[in-house]
Amino acid sequence: MHFLIFYIFLFFSIIDPTNLIAETLSVKSQKLNLRSGPGENYSVKCVYSKGFPLKVLEKKGDWVQVTDFENEVGWASRGLLVTTPHAIVDVNQGKNRRINVRSGPGTKFNIVGQAYYGVVFRVLDKKGPWRKIRHQSGLSGWIQQDLLWGT
Known part of the structure; x- marks a missing residue:
């Protein structure tokens, strides 16, 4: 023992x-x-x-x-x-479906944009299961972490 x-x-x-x-x-x-x-x-x-x-x-x-x-x-x-830190959209491969980018860290916040599979974002902040992101186009907002890879 x-x-x-x-x-x-x-x-x-x-x-x-x-x-x-x-x-x-x-x-x-x-x-x-x-x-x-x-x-x-x-x-x-x-x-x-x-x-x-x-x-x-x-x-x-x-x-x-x-x-x-x-x-x-x-x-x-x-x-x-x-x-x-950067992340990439890792859902809906081969589908014509987008994920929502929201104004705050939750599904109750307004949708400010959308993104397809393979879109890269810079990660600015983390809040629970949400990531604050910014795209090179200037779009910024929040995405659920489980929709991203690299965070």
């Missing part, structure tokens, strides 16, 4: 819970090439624009392995990423 308690203590003392939460970064430049490996000599898998959120999976020198909201995995130069 003492060995079991010792091993449980050892297990939890080794694991750092802060490492279990993926770090989310955003594209800093106007264009970021997601590559198949950690270096410029690897092929480009896809291209992201400014603000696009990515979650870090692994770090290797000046390169980070990341994943996007559609589970595309690849490598990006760390110098082209920032910690400025």
Whole structure:
């Protein structure tokens, strides 16, 4: 029994819970090439624009392995990423349906805009399950967190 308690203590003392939460970064430049490996000599898998959120999976020198909201995995130069929080609409894929952007953090607030799947927003604030966002067009308001990826 003492060995079991010792091993449980050892297990939890080794694991750092802060490492279990993926770090989310955003594209800093106007264009970021997601590559198949950690270096410029690897092929480009896809291209992201400014603000696009990515979650870090692994770090290797000046390169980070990341994943996007559609589970595309690849490598990006760390110098082209920032910690400025961004999120992307992650519901209604393949549907012609929009989500509501509201004037306040709740469904009782007025609708000030709408957004389709894949639209990127900068996250300005958090209030419970709501995120205050701003689009590059200037539209700002509140969206429920469960409709977004990257927050």
